[in-house]
Amino acid sequence: MSVLITGVRPYGEGGQVELLLRDGVIAEIGAELVRPGDVQVIEAPGAVLLPGFVDLHTHLREPGGEDAETVETGSAAAALGGFTAVFAMPNTDPVADNAVVVEHVRNRGEKVGLVDVHPVGAVTVGLRGQRLAEMGTMAASWAGVRMFSDDGRCVHDPLLMRRALEYATALDVVIAQHAEDPRLTDGAQAHEGAVAARLGLAGWPASAEETIVARDCALARDAGARLHVCHVSSARTVEVLRAAKAAGIEVSAEVTPHHLLLTDARLTSYDPVNKVNPPLRTGSDTATMRQALADGVIDCLATDHAPHPAQAKDCEWAAARPGMLGLQTALSVLVHTMVEPGMLDWRGVARVLSERPAEIAGLPDQGRPIAVGEPATLTVVDPDAQWTVRGARLASLASNTPYEGMRLPAQVVATVLRGRVTARDGKIVERSGELAARGEGVRG
Structure with a gap:
């Protein structure tokens, strides 16, 4: 028809x-x-x-986390949010660190048929950061993996990261780094600043992100590789990215909707729905994220859609899992933070939600011009529509949205x-x- x-x-x-x-x-x-x-x-x-939206950072939880989300429910949330392609992160159980698992995820996406589901392969075996996963096999498989990440964990060993970037160059794929020095964030619970100090929460320094991004830009330069930085949250990281791009390094970056809108001021309620990795930061950081997205220093919006079952969020702060839903609210938050203030027009929305993510991931049939x-x-x-967010009415199995009632x-x-x-x-x-x-x- x-x-x-x-x-x-x-x-x-x-x-x-x-x-x-x-x-x-x-x-x-x-x-x-x-x-x-x-x-x-x-x-x-x-x-x-607009061209269909592309999300470079989605957690569909399947296999192994079907109590929080499945490929079916996550695909439905994506389609309802305007997305036509999503990249499913590999921190599943079993981990997507081999051809069998990534092909399973791709096959599940095709069977559901609501969006193009592209599996992201793990950089290291089991996400343990000890030895490289079978990147070449996953790239050559039927799943055709084009992006690799240990998201949720940083590839912290610099030699291992260098080898991954060298392999990525040979395979013409992208390494997406979760930039977080674990030695600086051990036990951290909130952005290191006045709010965390007042609430008695262990601080998470912005330098934990900034230093890894600086290191990896240098490694990507030496390897001639394409590096993608996940969920940028710190104003100082933006300056590192700006300098790296000016130097001709092939680095791209994403920002999440929640890091455009929400700040650590929300933590005063100790509500774990506001717990996320990297943490919500200050209003100054949020303002910098918006400007960087408008300027193109940050290339695209990515949801980091992270559903969790109720028991993983309805508990004390320290025990709660980090993460927020994002697929069905991403466009609205982008419009609220960027379009309404005049920082982006609708061409800009197409750029950050469709065209640039499709280009970064190498999708030839997504993010295309609207033309015959x-x-x-x-x-x-x-x-012109207005709507009120209700987690229970979203398509995801989980309901952990920080925008409840907004x-x-x-x-x-x-x-x-x-x-x-x-x-x-x-x-x-x-x-x-x-x-x-x-x-x-x-x-x-």
Whole structure:
């Protein structure tokens, strides 16, 4: 079936147009198109049309953590949030450090069929930081792994990191580093500063992030490798990145929605929903993250979507697991922090949520221009919508959102993956693979 989208403004610019999607591509764009007989119509007057979103940092928890999330529920959350591709981090059980596990994750994503699920391979065996995982085998496998990370843990050994970067150069893949010197964060519970001191929480210094990024930029320079820095949170890290990019080092970086909006002032309630790695930092750091994203020093937004079961969050602060949901709230937080203040326009949203992450990951069919003949992988956004976040109504199995009860702007109207509508008006509307076979929906 063809799909006709009416009343939209590509990139939020110009007058309203119609798009006819056929055979997975954009077949026509015009002011008033002839409607085929067999067509699915999405009427979205005044909506903004963007390329489908790409998330370089998602935790789908499967295999092994299905009490928090599955590929199915995480894919649903992604589609409802406007994403058409996600990168699933390897800290699963078993760890995605070999071809068997990464192919399993990729296969599960294809069976669910709501978004493209790209497994991220571990850099080291078991994420233990002792010896390199089978990077070449995973890259050459059917899963075609293009990004490697020990996310949740830093590849701390400099010699091991250097070897990983050298292999990455030969394989033409990206190493994504969780920048945290574990010797500086042992026992740390909150950003090292006035709030942590007042609350009696062990401090987490920003230098633990900054020093690893500086080291790895130097190692990437020597190896001629591509380095990606996960969840940047410190203003001083931004200065390291700025200098590295000016020196011609191939380094990219991401920032999470929560590090654009939330600060360590929220910790005064001791509510573990605010516990995250790296920690929420100061208002000055948050302001720097916004400016760096606007300037392009930080390349893209990535959710670090990290679902946890209730028992892992509904406990005392020190015992709680770090992490927050992010897939269904990412666009709204970005609009609130960057678009409403005028720091990004809708072209900028496309850049940080679609085009740059697709480029970093080497996805040829994602983040493409909105033009005739291009893949019909799109997100339709109502820029004037307002909605209240309720964790229990989100599609994820978990509900650990720090935005509970917040009123946020902008909402995804529809998500289209290669001409197939996957989400519409807050619901999963077309299922393929196992979802269609079982005839089941998802929470939310």
